[in-house]
Amino acid sequence: MGSNTQVYGLRKYVFFTCSIWITFCLSLWQMNCFQIRKFHLPSPKQILPKNSSLTISASEMGISDEEWESLQKALDWPGPDLQITLDLSTSPVHSTFSTVEPKKSYKVGDNISVIITARDHNKNLKRYGGDFFKAKLFNSQLKASVYGEVVDHRNGTYSAVLLLPWEGQAQVFVRLEHSSEVVQILKKYRESSFPRSHYKGYFGGAGPNKTRISEVVECNIKWGEGSWSKSNCCCEYKDIKTGTVWQCERPKKLPCDKLVYHSKGGLENPLNTFEKQFFAKTLTNVRITGDTQIINILPNTAGNGTRERCRSGLKTPVPAGFYLKDVWKSFVCNTQQFDSAQMLKCLQNKIVYMIGDSTTRQWFEFFESKVPGLKRMNLQTRSYGPLMAVELKNNVIIHWRPHGVPLRFSVMPITNLHYISNVIDNIAGGPHVVVVFTIFAHLVFHPLTFYVHEVAKIRQSVVALLSRAPQTTIVIKSGNTAGYKDIFQSDWYTLQENIVMKEMFRDIDGVIYFDIWQMTSCHYLTENIHPGPVVIANAISVFLSYVCPV
Missing domain, CATH: 3.40.50.1110 (SGNH hydrolase)
Structure with missing residues (x-):
């Protein structure tokens, strides 16, 4: 009886210990799976490289605080303020455009309005803007085309007003150059200190024995704290007027004043595996589907009016002109x-x-x-x-x-x-x-x-x-x-x-x-x-x- 009790107690202890161990392993497995999922679907902040952002003041740029604020407003570009994923990014296959209240015919000088609707890869409507669309009207036979400016309504829809400047026929062409998610990645690396472009500096001078010593080192601009630098840094070349500083890795044998030649260097891609998916050729610079109707444009007897002499100070309208028979x-x-x-x-x-x-x-x-x-x-x-x-x-x-x-x-x-x-x-x-x-x-x-x-x-x-x-x-x-x-x-x-x-x-x-x-x-x-x-x-x-x- 005593031995049976001991065996039962031992079995109970082993079962209890194993249960705790299994629970621990399951918890650990869930944590790891969550981390893996999180790695593949990072938020915009999570994919920022460390110490990448450059903080530059308006005075360092040579402008006033007010002008910089005005520039930032003009440059403002909306985008996702949430975790970005590939399936929720804009799909050129599922995004479409349509003509607003199309007519059987128009006259030269009329406009047509086009609505662009962005959808993700799940065919769901996008709820924010920031996609980079391009739009134009064209006629291949006439070698005619005109540019259309795309307006972002910041809710997943866009519009373009296209002028009909020639007599004949025309078609609308819309393409998605970049999804809003790609634009955010572009913007992030543009403002980082990551050196996407490298350059070479060629140093050389005549030695006392008439032989020529030469060295090639890496160079780049110096701009802001944390900008490009090398461990053996640096020869700096500051332009007196502009204040622009060019820097080169210090040569091992030659002094800084022996810089003679310059050339481009290699390109360095900062994108991680996750980000590269968004730049796939099937997602970039793709024509989107829409109304296939041919637009008929009739002559307009009202005439085009006269234009003033070309001079400075004139505003550039949209469109600024158009091609007809390959003439602007x-x-x-x-x-x-x-x-x-x-x-x-x-x-x-x-x-x-x-x-x-x-x-x-x-x-x-x-x-x-x-x-x-x-x-x-x-x-x-x-x-x-x-x-x-x-x-x-x-x-x-x-x-x-x-x-x-x-x-x-x-x-x-x-x-x-x-x-x-x-x-x-x-x-x-x-x-x-x-x-x-x-x-x-x-x-x-x-x-x-x-x-x-x-x-x-x-x-x-x-x-x-x-x-x-x-x-x-x-x-x-x-x-x-x-x-x-x-x-x-x-x-x-x-x-x-x-x-x-x-x-x-x-x-x-x-x-x-x-x-x-x-x-x-x-x-x-x-x-x-x-x-x-x-x-x-x-x-x-x-x-x-x-x-x-x-």
């Missing part, structure tokens, strides 16, 4: 088409300074190929510049040079890279001087606050130039759409830069803002960082219409 018809002012002889006549006795990136170099190369007698001078530089072409008989000089670092070009002398504001400071100006500048494509890899800083310095120099030579023609060429739809060079970055540039020069008299974004956004050619020849030809005609208005 501007709504801003009375633009003309220029053949080669007319180009030469317009440029007679002119000095044209073009500063920026390879998109302004396209303009230089266009003039070089089209203007009779214009010849490039041999400056012993390759395509990276600086470049100069002259036509002696009619006294035409055209310059092009790249802007300062950061710049993703091939190996080139660092001394050839001048900040736009410094170049403008060295131009005397006058009625015979034309200045064109652009800065966008190479700045999208860096914080928007840094872009604001650069634009603030350019504005300061432009104001000074107009003060000493008010008859100078100054043209700001906006950023254009591109083929990149990724974490590195998304069009959303360029769109935000264009807003900054336009807002910061809004009240500067004597400046022409040239919106090429609309021209590239609605054209039938595949979007490319370097617009196709037909777009360049139309852009040059618009530009010359400001130089030689009628």
